[in-house]
Amino acid sequence: MAFDQHGGGDPATHETHFGFSSVRLEDKQARVDDVFHKVASRYDIMNDIMSMGLHRVWKDVLVGMARPATGRPFHHLDVAGGTGDVAFRIARAGGPSTRVTVLDINADMLAVGRERAEKLGVAGLDFVEANAEALPFPDKTFDAYTIAFGIRNVPRVETALKEAYRTLKRGGRFLCLEFSRVDVPALGRLYDAYSFTAIPAIGKVVAGDGAPYRYLVESIRKFPDAETFRDMIAEAGFGRASFTRLTGGVVAIHTGWKL
Ligand SMILES: C[S@@+](CC[C@H](N)C(=O)[O-])C[C@H]1O[C@@H](n2cnc3c(N)ncnc32)[C@H](O)[C@@H]1O
Numbered sequence: 001m002a003f004d005q006h007g008g009g010d011p012a013t014h015e016t017h018f019g020f021s022s023v024r025l026e027d028k029q030a031r032v033d034d035v036f037h038k039v040a041s042r043y044d045i046m047n048d049i050m051s052m053g054l055h056r057v058w059k060d061v062l063v064g065m066a067r068p069a070t071g072r073p074f075h076h077l078d079v080a081g082g083t084g085d086v087a088f089r090i091a092r093a094g095g096p097s098t099r100v101t102v103l104d105i106n107a108d109m110l111a112v113g114r115e116r117a118e119k120l121g122v123a124g125l126d127f128v129e130a131n132a133e134a135l136p137f138p139d140k141t142f143d144a145y146t147i148a149f150g151i152r153n154v155p156r157v158e159t160a161l162k163e164a165y166r167t168l169k170r171g172g173r174f175l176c177l178e179f180s181r182v183d184v185p186a187l188g189r190l191y192d193a194y195s196f197t198a199i200p201a202i203g204k205v206v207a208g209d210g211a212p213y214r215y216l217v218e219s220i221r222k223f224p225d226a227e228t229f230r231d232m233i234a235e236a237g238f239g240r241a242s243f244t245r246l247t248g249g250v251v252a253i254h255t256g257w258k259l
Contacts, residue, residue, distance in 0.1 A: 014026070016028050016155055017219075017222045018031045018032070018215065018219075019214065019215040019217075019218030019219050019222070020218045020221075020222070025155055025156070026155075028155040029105070029131075029155050031215075032153045032155075033105065033106055035212040035215050035216070036082070036106045036108065036109050036153075037106065037108050038207075038209060038212050039207060039212050039213075040083075040106070040108035040109050040111070040112050041108075041112065042206060042207040043082065043083055043109065043112065044083055044085075044112070044116075045206065046202070046203065046206060046207055046213070047085075049202055049206060050199055050202060050213075054247060054250075055085075055149075056085075058148075058177055058246055058247070058251050058253075059085055059086055059089060059148060059177065060089065061246060061253065062086065062089075062146060062148060062175060062177045062253055063086065063089040063090055063093055063146075065175060065244075065253060065255065066090060066093075066144050066146055066173065066175050067093070068090050068093050068094035068095075068098050068143075068144065069094070069095065069098070069143070070093075070094060070095035070098075071095060072095075072097065073097040073098075073099070074094055074095070074097065074098045074099070074143050074144075075098075075099045075101070075141065075142050075143050076090050076094070076098065076099070076100045076101070076142060076143060076144050076145075076146070077100075077101045077103060077135075077137075077141070077142040077144070077145045077146070077167065078090065078100060078101070078102050078103065078145075078146045078147070078148075079103050079104075079132045079135075079145065079146070079147040079150060079160070079164070080103070080104055080105075080132060080147050080148070080149070080150020080151070080153065080154070081102035081103055081104050081110075081113065081148075081150075082104055082106070082109040082110075082112075082113060082150070083109055083112040083113045083116060084102055084112075084113035084114075084116055084117055084122075084125070085148070086146050086148045086177075087100045087102040087113070087122075087125055088116075088117065088120065088122045088125075090146070091122050091123065091124045091125060092122065094124070098124055099124050099125075099126070100124055100125050100126070101125075101126045101127075101128055101137075101142075102125055102126065102127050102128070103127075103128045103129075103130050103132070103135070104127075104128075104129065104130075105129065105130065105131050105132070106129075107129050110127050110129055113127060114127055132147070132150065132151075132154050132160040132163065133154060133155070133156050133159040133160050133163060134159075134163065135163045135164075135166070135167050137167045138167075139166050139167065140167070140168065140169045140170065140172075141167050141168075141169070142167055142168050142169065142172060143168075143169055143171075143172050143173075144168075144172055144173045144174075144175065145164045145167070145168055145172065145173070145174050145175070146175045146176070146177070147160075147164075147175075147176045147177075147178075148176075148177040148178075149177065149178060149179070150178075151176055151178055151223075152178055152179070152219050152220065152222070152223040153219065157232065158232065158235070158236065161174075161232060161233060161235075161236035161238075162236050162237075164236070165236050165237045165238060165258055168258040169258070170258055170259070171257070171258065171259075172257070172258045173255060173256070173257055173258075174233065174238055174254075174255060174256045174257070174258070175253060175254070175255045176229075176233075176253065176254040176255075177251060177252075177253050178223060178229070178251065178252060178254070179220040179223060179250065179251055180223075180225065180226050180243075180245060180249050180250070180251055180252035181225045181226065181249050182248055182249045182250055183245065183248060183249040184248040184249070187248045187250075191250065195217040195220070196217060199213050199214075199216070199217050200213045200214045200217070226243045226245065226249070226252045226254070229243070229252075229254055230242065230243050230254060233254055233256045234256065236256075237258070238256025238257060238258060239256065239257045239258070239259035240255075240256060240257050240259070241254070241255070241256040242254070242255060242256075243255070
């Protein structure tokens with residue numbers, strides 16, 4: 001099956017998308033990195049403004065589903081962890097032997113995360129600069145894997161899913177929070193108008209540049225629908241692949257188990 005139907009890249013043509021533009025598969029990551037270098041220092045405030053605070057609720061739901069163990073050692077990997085929002089929640093929900101590895105390809109995003117962790121006094125974290133497509137860990141290292149608003153930025157989605165599977169222990173859980181397709185027509189029209197007009201405009205005023213936010217909105221539209229992405233998770237080897245839509249389908253949480 002052609003990768004591009006899945007929102008990844010097509011190995012035959014070596015083409016994929018960067019927002020609504022077509023780019024060479026090997027060029028996408030550099031363009032994504034450029035977006036996050038530009039937005040790193042304003043990332044958290046923009047998240048609050050753009051989602052009207054909803055991203056906090058979605059992340060709380062994600063961590064509620066991840067349920068880190070409290071009475072035994074638990075090693076959690078948060079991929080595309082950026083400024084640490086999900087990792088901090090996991091660390092707080094876990095017990096004294098919970099360890100959370102925050103992995104991101106972008107040093108600027110991780111630097112903001114480290115600084116925030118220090119300020120907030122969150123312990124039990126490791127920060128690792130690496131690519132979701134080539135995780136620098138042995139097989140069967142982690143009890144759980146999360147990726148929030150990260151997978152649609154990864155050029156080779158299937159490769160990242162295989163890496164998630166490889167590095168999870170048997171019985172480990174994969175959880176992905178990502179924008180999805182709004183399934184309430186009236187909300188869809190409002191959401192489109194808000195995304196394509198208001199978000200780049202807010203980006204311009206608050207962060208001084210609308211272009212990175214145009215990419216963020218366009219990349220949401222290019223990401224596969226929930227059913228297709230669930231099938232991709234199953235194809236990577238995960239059992240009981242399923243999803244839960246939140247906020248009328250604005251986002252979905254996908255999960256699967258390494259059985
Ligand atoms: C929208 S941010 C999400 C950050 C955080 N998870 C959150 O929910 O606030 C996307 C993150 O994905 C990271 N990213 C993009 N491509 C990646 C890759 N191939 N491997 C690891 N991280 C990647 C970016 O650097 C960025 O920090």
